[in-house]
Amino acid sequence: MITIRDLTKNFGKLEVLKGVSCSITAGEVVVVIGPSGSGKSTFLRCINQLEKANSGEIIINGTDIMDKKTNINEVRQDVGMVFQLFNLFPHKTVLENIALAPIKVKGISVKDAEALGRQLLKRVGLEDKAEVYPEKLSGGQRQRVAIARALAMKPKIMLFDEPTSALDPEMVGEVLEVMKDLAKEGMTMVVVTHEMGFAREVGDRVLFMDGGHIVETAKPLDIFNNPQHERTKAFLNKIL
Amino acid sequence: MDFRIDVVMRYLPLLMQGLRITIQLSVIAVGVGTVIGLFISLMRLSKIAPLRWIARGYVDFIRGTPLMAQIFLIHFGVPPLLGLSAFNPMLSGTIALSLNSGAYVAEIFRGAIQSIEKGQMEAARSLGMTHSQSMKYIIIPQAFKRAIPPLGNEFIAILKDSSLVSVISLQDLMMSGRMMQARSFRPFETWLAVSIFYLIMTMSLSQFVSYLERRYSKSDNN
Numbered sequence: 001m002i003t004i005r006d007l008t009k010n011f012g013k014l015e016v017l018k019g020v021s022c023s024i025t026a027g028e029v030v031v032v033i034g035p036s037g038s039g040k041s042t043f044l045r046c047i048n049q050l051e052k053a054n055s056g057e058i059i060i061n062g063t064d065i066m067d068k069k070t071n072i073n074e075v076r077q078d079v080g081m082v083f084q085l086f087n088l089f090p091h092k093t094v095l096e097n098i099a100l101a102p103i104k105v106k107g108i109s110v111k112d113a114e115a116l117g118r119q120l121l122k123r124v125g126l127e128d129k130a131e132v133y134p135e136k137l138s139g140g141q142r143q144r145v146a147i148a149r150a151l152a153m154k155p156k157i158m159l160f161d162e163p164t165s166a167l168d169p170e171m172v173g174e175v176l177e178v179m180k181d182l183a184k185e186g187m188t189m190v191v192v193t194h195e196m197g198f199a200r201e202v203g204d205r206v207l208f209m210d211g212g213h214i215v216e217t218a219k220p221l222d223i224f225n226n227p228q229h230e231r232t233k234a235f236l237n238k239i240l
Numbered sequence: 241m242d243f244r245i246d247v248v249m250r251y252l253p254l255l256m257q258g259l260r261i262t263i264q265l266s267v268i269a270v271g272v273g274t275v276i277g278l279f280i281s282l283m284r285l286s287k288i289a290p291l292r293w294i295a296r297g298y299v300d301f302i303r304g305t306p307l308m309a310q311i312f313l314i315h316f317g318v319p320p321l322l323g324l325s326a327f328n329p330m331l332s333g334t335i336a337l338s339l340n341s342g343a344y345v346a347e348i349f350r351g352a353i354q355s356i357e358k359g360q361m362e363a364a365r366s367l368g369m370t371h372s373q374s375m376k377y378i379i380i381p382q383a384f385k386r387a388i389p390p391l392g393n394e395f396i397a398i399l400k401d402s403s404l405v406s407v408i409s410l411q412d413l414m415m416s417g418r419m420m421q422a423r424s425f426r427p428f429e430t431w432l433a434v435s436i437f438y439l440i441m442t443m444s445l446s447q448f449v450s451y452l453e454r455r456y457s458k459s460d461n462n
Contacts, residue, residue, distance in 0.1 A: 048366055077367075083359060083362070083363060085359055087359035089382075091385065104377060105369055
């Protein structure tokens with residue numbers, strides 16, 4: 001579903017990605033872990049071109065998304081993204097946040113978009129918050145709305161960029177629950193996170209990144225119980 | 241000291257005439273200036289370099305030269321270029337003030353647009369919206385709200401600066417004041433009355449701006 005070859009990315013003189021390759025199959029949940037500054041968020045953001053990679057190849061469902069002829073807006077409709085800081089639209093209600101893109105991008109009617117919005121809010125357990133502005137919500141609720149907003153475009157792939165890192169500890173669980181449900185339904189997911197419990201329980205595969213490389217990739221149990229590389233061991237020792 | 245309220249009352253109709261012109265001029269200048277300002281601010285933030293240069297040149301010229309020179313330039317300088325004998329003062333005054341407020345409003349909008357968190361644009365783009373859709377539905381509405389207080393200040397400034405059009409003999413409130421002084425020989429009454437008229441307008445405007453601020457703060461930023 002996603003094939004990435006030799007991806008490199010520099011910010012000025014700083015090399016953040018130094019040739020990253022991997023492929024992700026449909027329905028797979030890939031968890032990306034690694035120390036901060038290892039390039040994992042940049043890697044994720046390259047997948048929907050929020051960052052433009054300097055070289056390499058990204059093929060999503062047969063489309064080379066780095067090709068200049070590719071309409072990136074169409075690709076992004078299939079690739080939902082959830083951000084660390086939610087990035088809800090503060091001037092719109094919860095329901096408007098969710099319904100906006102389906103209306104403006106896909107051209108569906110306001111009525112259908114709102115019905116879809118309510119259905120998604122129910123799915124994330126917030127059907128009573130439809131008319132509320134984001135500022136009235138807790139962090140966990142905001143992130144669940146952000147997930148519903150991304151799902152409203154009916155994406156085939158969901159990217160999560162540290163979705164629980166900005167949350168108070170007691171709210172992490174509610175967001176992870178929603179993500180688990182999504183994984184169970186067969187969504188293809190790439191999740192950058194520090195939640196090792198989630199990686200272990202939900203991940204099909206874990207990528208360990210360090211210094212702009214994918215150092216090790218394995219099934220969660222293998223990587224946690226029997227890491228092959230020194231750097232993986234050192235990292236896991238520090239956090240577990 | 242004797243204050244002749246009867247003098248003020250006698251010339252009230254004259255002052256009201258001028259007041260009407262001042263209000264007309266300011267409202268049009270603010271309206272047109274806001275539209276110009278929005279376009280110029282978008283040009284200044286554009287990826288296309290020549291658009292940025294034009295916008296930059298316009299803003300620098302307006303902000304770097306006196307409004308009175310701009311008024312003269314448009315009233316006396318431009319018509320001969322177009323092969324016309326003259327603009328009527330109302331037209332020149334309106335054009336000059338609109339162009340002037342456009343430049344200041346552009347800078348206000350540019351600041352407001354740049355103050356919106358990067359994540360807002362990223363979230364909009366990640367949903368498949370184009371750059372212009374993201375600007376239109378996400379960035380500009382939020383920027384507009386943040387721009388309300390400085391826009392209010394700019395509108396108050398325009399209202400006061402509109403008094404400069406009296407130099408091209410447009411009969412605004414300031415010009416009416418000069419006529420009243422010349423006829424009544426009562427400068428204190430004249431300029432006090434004129435000042436109070438301006439004050440009433442600027443104070444109502446700042447009241448209105450704080451009302452708008454309150455109204456739009458209900459969906460405030462998270």
